[in-house]
Amino acid sequence: MRRNLLIIMILLIILSSFSLSQVKTIKIWAMGEEAKNLNIMAEKFTKETGIKVDVQPLPWTAAFSKILTGVAGRQVPDLAMMGTTWMAPFSAMGAFEDLGSYIAKSKVVKPENFFAGSWETVVYNNKVYGVPWYVDVRVLYYRTDMLKEVGYNKAPDTWDELYDAIKKLSQKYGVGKTGIGLSPTEAANFMPFVWQNGGDIIDKNKNILVKNPEFIEALEFYSRFFKENLVAKGGANVFVDFESGLLPMFFSGPWMVSMIKEQVPKITGKWTVSIMPKKKTRTSFVGGSNWVIFKDSKNKKEAWSFIEFMTRSENQLEWYKILRSLPALREVWNRPELSNDPITRVFREQLDDAKSTPIVPEWDKIETALGRRVEEVCLGNRDVKEGVELLYKDLQKILRK
């Protein structure tokens, strides 16, 4: 009896290793909610092509260093999802496969089918190192019921209205009991204010623009919320605070839509999204993720077929249905599933006025310096002019090398 069992076990092991050797497996690194849901697409892909997919989730906070150590130690997967702001440093390092020849031959991946702003993020030094997967753009999330209480039947339309609305809310509910959600160390949160005022941090030739009045004025406006205690502080998490009213307004991307519905269903119907309030423009931050193939991958052909699979418009649409990620492919936006959805329409409108942070390899350091100085001005006692002066020196140091 026991011997029979042993024989069966051995047979099974031999069989399984045999069947494994027949099937190719591609390894994918993915982050956040995408990683949790990617298996749905992966199964479909396996059914279609017979290629197995192994998705390894990485937390966003640890992903950058994990990828970097992977590149350094040559322990990389075949392909990975890559945040748009990370494209430049890794491209400069030479970690990604140049996809030019693949795209030239491809019937599915055509540069002109993507949003121009999104395609820009995959190009580095005139070479294409990735294919856009989805885009995300930040918009204003707000509690319609609470804003109605202080006389706003629509979302705040201008900078002045934004300030006025939160000021009135804090007068009604008590100072410190409610506030807008701002995170000064995050460039995607702060930079839109600079862009809306017509400024920027550096220009195309890496000239530093932080001493310009547009930047200074934006920082003054941004820090005013902190100085007057109009920023939500000390909550549990975004969802609980959005429900409790501690955080009636914040800026975030499309992934929050389904998460809010899931986490705090009680307030369904009491919140919505709106495009950014206007100063000179309503410019917002556009980010998203691209697919990249690593230079050290041994299954480049299979990896490319997965990218083509994910780029097909029916799969872009399906992915939109799963996570509400905004398709990078333009034609998908004409589908009724997207064009009839009031919330998605807001994102579509915002996409027309959105830009990415500068695509330079030094961006990580620039963001750290920016975050530090903006935080000092907002939470410390640093004067705006002085903070800008120090930031200018930091950037000079970073860009000199």
Added chain:
Amino acid sequence: MGLELSSPYLILRGYLYIMKNKIWEIFLFIGPSLLLLLVFTVLPVITSLFLSITDFNAYSFLDWSKTKIIWFQNFIDVLHDDLFWKAVLNTFYAFILAYPLTIFFSLLFAFLLNREETYFKNFFRLLIYLPSVTSTIAIAVVWSWILNPKYGLLNWFLGLFGLPPQEWLSDTRWAMFVVVSLVVWKAIGPNMLLFIAGLQGIPEELYESAEIDGANRWQQFWYITLPGLRPVLLFVSVMLGIGYLQLFEEPYMLTGGGPLNSTLSIVLYLYQKGFRAFEFGYASSVALILFVMIFGLTYIQMKMRVFQD
């Protein structure tokens, strides 16, 4: 057994045996640990020493030829880096705060647990020792909830006495205190055990004869206990100095160095430079400067009269 082994004859015989026959057998026994030490301690130290004079960074990973030797430029840059000095200041601030507190509390608890009159000794010993064997990550998660300004236990407790709620982790005035109290809380256990061992090593007769001579409690402490504890005190101080100057886990988990870099320690800064920004050359020179600081502090402690007989 111990006496027999240490007898000169046996040592000599063993020595001759090794010399004559199989010296490699020694390495069979100490080899594995020697190898581990070599690969995971000595080699990295040498590499780090070398890296500190280069500009090794993220771009050098795939192509080592991009690395340049820049000699002391890193050290010059570090010494002109205001964030580094802020980290130094923070670290020494934490050290000056945590060091006496740890010694005081571990000594106090050692005394209390060493008294014959104390009940439930094992229970209290366990209770005080427990924080030091719990993983810092678990502790940090639990504490960050206790310290939560809106939902936390601590603010609720203060509220019972009519005290206003505090933003423990996002207020520059409190954050370092919180980090220090966590560090001290964790360090009391093991140091208390060392002090207990030290206390038990002092012969009972000394106290008895002192009592006969009419010495009071305070005099007994000052002239018998303290001199008797000198070796332990030296050991504890040196280890605390080394440990506290390498403050990392607690601020990393609780505050990430914030708010406004008020809990940024030297090692946390080193970590950010090395493993976030991947400027390994720069981070290595920070490490070397930290090494010199720890060396200096330890040297001073060794030379201090309090610890000498």
